[in-house]
Amino acid sequence: MHSPNEQQLLMKRCLELASIGLGKTLSNPMVGCIIVHENNIIGEGFHAAYGNAHAEINALEDVKEKHLLKDATMYVSLEPCNHTGKTPPCTDALLASGISKVVVAQRDPHSLVSGKGIAFLRSAGIEVTEGVMEEEAAFLNRRFICFHQQKRPYIILKWAQSENGIISGSNGQTLAITGEESRVLVHKWRSEEMGILVGCHTILNDNPQLTVRAWSGHQPMRIAIDPNGRIPSDHSFFSNSASPFLLVSKKWRDGIGTRGEQLLSSSDKVLPMLMEHLYRNNILSVMVEGGSKTIRQFVDAGLWDEARIGIRENLFLQEGTAAPEIHGVHFHQETTADGKWFFLKPLKEVASHVF
Numbered sequence: 094m095h096s097p098n099e100q101q102l103l104m105k106r107c108l109e110l111a112s113i114g115l116g117k118t119l120s121n122p123m124v125g126c127i128i129v130h131e132n133n134i135i136g137e138g139f140h141a142a143y144g145n146a147h148a149e150i151n152a153l154e155d156v157k158e159k160h161l162l163k164d165a166t167m168y169v170s171l172e173p174c175n176h177t178g179k180t181p182p183c184t185d186a187l188l189a190s191g192i193s194k195v196v197v198a199q200r201d202p203h204s205l206v207s208g209k210g211i212a213f214l215r216s217a218g219i220e221v222t223e224g225v226m227e228e229e230a231a232f233l234n235r236r237f238i239c240f241h242q243q244k245r246p247y248i249i250l251k252w253a254q255s256e257n258g259i260i261s262g263s264n265g266q267t268l269a270i271t272g273e274e275s276r277v278l279v280h281k282w283r284s285e286e287m288g289i290l291v292g293c294h295t296i297l298n299d300n301p302q303l304t305v306r307a308w309s310g311h312q313p314m315r316i317a318i319d320p321n322g323r324i325p326s327d328h329s330f331f332s333n334s335a336s337p338f339l340l341v342s343k344k345w346r347d348g349i350g351t352r353g354e355q356l357l358s359s360s361d362k363v364l365p366m367l368m369e370h371l372y373r374n375n376i377l378s379v380m381v382e383g384g385s386k387t388i389r390q391f392v393d394a395g396l397w398d399e400a401r402i403g404i405r406e407n408l409f410l411q412e413g414t415a416a417p418e419i420h421g422v423h424f425h426q427e428t429t430a431d432g433k434w435f436f437l438k439p440l441k442e443v444a445s446h447v448f
Contacts (some may be wrong), residue, residue: 198230253403272431284310292387312336
């Protein structure tokens with residue numbers, strides 16, 4: 094067996110492979126796998142798209158000299174499945190391959206797996222090591238884990254603000270705070286999530302398309318909270334040529350196209366009902382893009398898992414709507430030509446930053 098340091102190095106490669114599937118495997122997790130004979134990687138694979146072969150199968154197929162498998166070790170970033178879904182169980186393929194050792198980063202939180210794959214392998218005489226780079230693996234699949242453990246989508250809050258904390262005009266109108274490089278970055282982020290959510294004021298003020306255009310990738314569901322049915326039917330939100338949409342309102346709307354659905358909800362129950370509806374419809378993640386009132390609803394409800402806040406340095410606005418105040422822990426940063434994006438997570442037990 095490899096040393097702990099060697100195991101971490103090999104598992105890091107699995108995580109690198111797994112990350113290639115970001116935005117492509119929805120609603121499945123991202124998984125990477127390598128097969129090691131002595132000190133050589135003889136096979137690699139990752140889960141490339143929903144419904145396609147899993148990482149373990151791709152890694153096994155990548156091995157050219159199959160006779161080496163009986164003396165090889167498989168490293169995989171997530172517990173192999175032991176049930177039939179879109180594809181057959183990976184555990185059966187592992188057993189048939191002759192591999193005798195498997196190293197797993199973390200257990201799969203899905204109720205159909207959740208330790209069953211590891212138990213099956215061990216019962217078949219395969220040596221299984223767990224927990225190698227578990228924290229890193231869990232972070233990579235944080236959307237998938239949140240969905241299955243908390244029974245709701247992973248919520249990302251996103252906004253841009255001036256250096257003195259202004260997010261929009263006094264009447265909620267959009268301000269040109271960031272530029273083209275940040276726009277491309279945001280479109281990339283959209284392609285990585287299953288839904289984009291805005292409030293009715295954002296729709297009315299900006300008539301946004303809420304689609305991925307400056308990047309190539311998945312088109313997320315568009316979600317609008319419109320309690321009083323104020324969004325006109327000719328707005329871009331109801332376009333039949335774009336991605337599917339979900340309208341959340343306490344009024345039924347006719348003539349809004351065929352690519353969408355409606356969720357009727359009273360204003361005081363809107364977020365709990367929305368989370369339940371999205372969970373039932375297998376929406377793993379949602380990016381909340383505004384406006385400030387809608388973002389504050391999520392903040393006040395404690396319903397967020399990540400915040401991405403763009404700050405345009407040296408931009409000071411005399412008046413406008415203040416950005417939401419949020420307490421979180423800074424864990425990542427991305428710098429563009431037009432500002433800096435700070436990533437926060439709500440860990441209360443660690444000293445927090447306030448934006």
